[in-house]
Every structure is written in C-alpha cells, then in structure tokens.
Amino acid sequence: MKSRVKTQWSSQRPDASTSDSSNDLALDSIGDAYDVDGEQLRAHGHETALQRSFSPLAAIGLGFSITNSWVGYLSNFGQNLIYGGPQSVVFGLLVATAVQWIITLGLSEVASAFPSTGGQYHFTFILAPTRHKRFAAFVVGWMTLIGWWVITCSGVSLCAVSIAGMINFWHEDFEAAAWQVYLIYLATILLTAAPLFLLPRSVPKITQATLILSVSGFVVIFCMLLGLKKQTQPASFITQSGLGKSGWNMGTAWMLGVGNALYAYGSTDGAIHIAEEIPRPGKNIPLAMNLTMLIGFLTAFPMSLALMFGVTDTDKVLDSKLPSAEIFYQITDSKTVVTFMMCWVILVYFMALTSQWVTSGRMTWAFARDLGLPYSKFFSHVSTSRGFPVRSTILSICFCSLYGLLYLASSTAFNSIVTSAVLYLSITYAVPQGIIAIRGRKTCLPARTFDLGKAGYICNYLAPLLVAVIGTFICFSPQLPVTTANANYTPVILVGLFVLIMCVWFTRGKKFTGPKIDWERLSLAACK
Secondary structure (H helix, E strand, O other): OEOHHHOOOHOOOOHHHHHHHHHHHHHHHHHHHHHHHHHHHHHHOOOOOOOOOOOOHOOOOOOHHHHHHHHHHHHHHHHHHHHHHHHHHHHHHHHHHHHHHHHHHHHHHHEEEEEEEOHHHHHHHHHHOOHHHHHHHHHHHHHHHHHHHHHHHHHHHHHHHHHHHHHHHHHOOOOOOHHHOOOOOOOOOOHHHHHHHHHHHHHHHHHHHHHHHHHHHHHHHHHHHHHHOOOOOOOOHHHHOOOOOOOHHHHHHHHHHHHHHHHHHOOOOOOHHHHHHOOOHHHHHHHHHHHOOOOOOOHHHHHHHHHHOOOOOHHHHHOOHHHHHHHHHHHOOHHHHHHHEEEEHHHHHHHHHHHHHHHHHHHHHHHOOOOOOHHHHHOOOOOOOOOOOOOHHHHHHHHHHHOHHHHHOOOOHHHHHHHHHHHHHHHHHHHHHHHHHHHOHHHOOOOOOEEEHHHHHHHHHHHHHHHHHHHHHHOOOOOOOOOOOOOHHHHHHHHHHHHHHHHHHHHHHHHHHOOOOOOOOOOOHHOO
C-alpha cells in the first residue's frame, strides 16, 4: 500500500471569493491543521457545520463499538452450528473475515478519496456516469439509510432479547411475552439515546469507553472460559464435517454459514459517517475502518475457538433461549459466573448503541442536506446549542420505536427485514467499487492518503462479486424442507423495499440534487 501525505487539495486553497467571511473566521478559529479538511469539504459541495471533536481513537471506538465482532458473533453463532457444526462456527468465521476485509479495504480507500458524512451515496454520485448520478446516488442513499435504521433496531432488540433471555436462564418456566420484550426495547432506546442529548460533547469519550469496555470484556471472559472449563474437545471435533442439521448439502450449508458469520463484521462503514467530525478524515477514516476489522478478528476468532473447544452439548445450546448463556454454562458450570459474563456482554451491547444513534442520525442528516428526504430543510438543521443534528437523530429514534412494534406482530418478519437491511448495506459497499472497476481507477480516484495501488483492483473487482454471491445464499431458506415456519422471506422483502424506494424516487426524486461537487478542485473532470 502506498501512502500519499500531500494531496491535490493542499495546493488548491480557495481564495476569499469562494467562501463567505464567517466561514473564513471559523476556519481560522480551529487552526491551520484543519484548513485542508475545510477546503476538501467545500470541494465536496458543503460548508463546515459540525465541530471536529472525534479524535482518531474516538473514531476507532465508534467504528468498533458498532461492529463489536466478538459479542456480535455470540448472538448468532448458533445458526452456524445448525449449518455445519463447530467447523462452520470456526472456519466459516475465518472465510467471513477475508470476505468482509476485502470489501472494507476497498471501501476505506474510496472514503479516503472522498471523505463525507453521506458516505456511499456521496461516493456513488461522484463516481457514476453523468446521466445516472442522481438516480444511482438516490437509491444507494435510501438503501444506506434503511440499512442503518434497521440495523440500529437490531442492536436494540439484541439488548432486549438478551435481558429477557437471562431471566429465562434463571427461571426456566418464564418466557417473556412479545409486549414485555417491546417495553424493554423502548427503555433501551431511551437510555442509550439520552447521552446524545444530555452530554453531546462527551459522546467521543463514550465511544472510547465502549471500545475499552468491549476489549477488556473479551480478555476477562476469554480467560475465565479457559481457566474454568471442565473439559476440552479434541481438535477432530472442530474439523469434523457433516455435523450440520440444516438439511442442505455440505457445500451450500457452508456458504450459508459464511453469510451468517458476516454478521460479526456488520456495519464497518460506521466511521465514514463522522467524516466531517474528525480531523484528517482521509487518513483517519481508513485507519478506523481497518483497525475495526483487525480488532474484530483478534477478538471474535479466539472466542469462537474457546466456545467450540469447551462446549459439551450442542443440542442444548441450540434449544436454549439464549445460546451464549447456555454455552458459557456448559463450560464454567456456574450460573453465577455466567450471569457475570452475560451482564458484561449486555453492557457492551447497551453502550454500543450510542455510537449507532450517532451514525444513524448523521447519515439521515447528510441525506437530508442533499434533499434526499421529505422535509429535507427541516431535518438538515444542526442544533447550535447541542452541536449535532438533533432533528434527524430524533427521526431515527422515532423510526426504531415504531419498527419495534413489528416484533409484537411477528418476530420472524422483524428478523427478516433486519437480514434484508444488512444485505442492502453490503450492496452499498459494493456499488462505488463496482463503478470504479468499470470506469477505471485512474479516471475515478484523485490523490489520496490511503492508496491501495494495484491491490485496489483486486478489492474493486471482488467486492461486487462477493456481495452478489453471499447475497444470493443469504436469500436461501435456513433449513430443509421449507415450511411456512422456516421460510426465508428476505427476497420478498428486498423487492418490497426496492419498490418502496422507487415510489419515493418517482414522487420526490426530482428534488434530489446531490452534493454540489467542485469537479476541478477534486481534479475529477473526467467523472463530471
């Protein structure tokens, strides 16, 4: 990988005629270190609206607290047991790591070239051919927005279901009703969103604290599992094939397991959406994204090994209301120890939601700023007293609160839409890279701090292919034979959401202008 510290923007400072006096004063007040950032932002069609209060460590904290690979995998590794047993849990995760890192690596280079809170739709608008820019960016924008809103709902529900599951762990005759889970869901929303409004200037410190809490939690729980385990499975137990119970042949089941394991690396674009709140975003965003992947692998993979070498009865794990608690219990044989571990895990889930509210709110605000939402002028407002887009954040919170009602009607529908949203977000990672692969890296990419060089071709060509292949398998039914109870409704929901996006496009798409790019300043006249 090559590093270019000096960019073309640093030698193309706009004169006083290109910005008003108040903006000049703002740039002077934050110092020379941020002048390039301000100029780069203006080249992307926007003025400075948010303070650059996130340090590189805070950005890493935000990125990893959202992805949180080891606790994320704790929530869904049971499905891999169904697909292929311990082999799928461990080696499926390894393959998922390689897949997601290729996609994330290419996306992080694009983010280095075009740092913007809007992220993928912004990249698409810059890179797509002229006659397709608005439509492509609008669709990608809505896919990103739906993805982030629903994934945040997934994080909230994970917290609520885990709390209900721990009650069941101690009282086996208790089974939380859907309305009880929803009340926990609403309480979680209220408590996790509160810091944004009550302590807005402390949010970067909260993201750092969440990073420390998660990594230290991994170390403590991992060491306890190793120290308290009652038995160790032989290596052959981990490598043995044919232990799946899904009904699919081994090859298909394996691919389904890889798709499921990708949840451990979901939402690696989190740091992109604070591009306007971090100094030197062209350098620090790729750093945060790739360190998120690295920390994720260094925590999730050892944890998967500890779980699979220590498990004693996989059937009980699969039958449990909370598989993570059951497998902890099989390894430690102590409900008290399990309670301590799960309280730490739930606290990590809880703390991570603040970062998700930040990202959802910022993405909503950015899209409204470019007139992608109804009532865009209202939702693009930034509160001067709190220093962040309050209205767009409240809109995200309202969506999640209403979406949670779906859990009362059908948890299957709730989870199917979550799966569709995760796939939508993955598609938005691939679209900009696919355009670069078609139009050429020299044509599309200006000088940037994070430059993959020739390795970038591998990422740009593979990202769309990998998303297409994995996305196809995600649409398969998780088990055979297919029944109404286990059917996968993801394909129907994907089409339904796309139809909804098309309806929005035809009703208000003409109002979407996209960012007002200064093509000459970006040295991208060929993409104009």
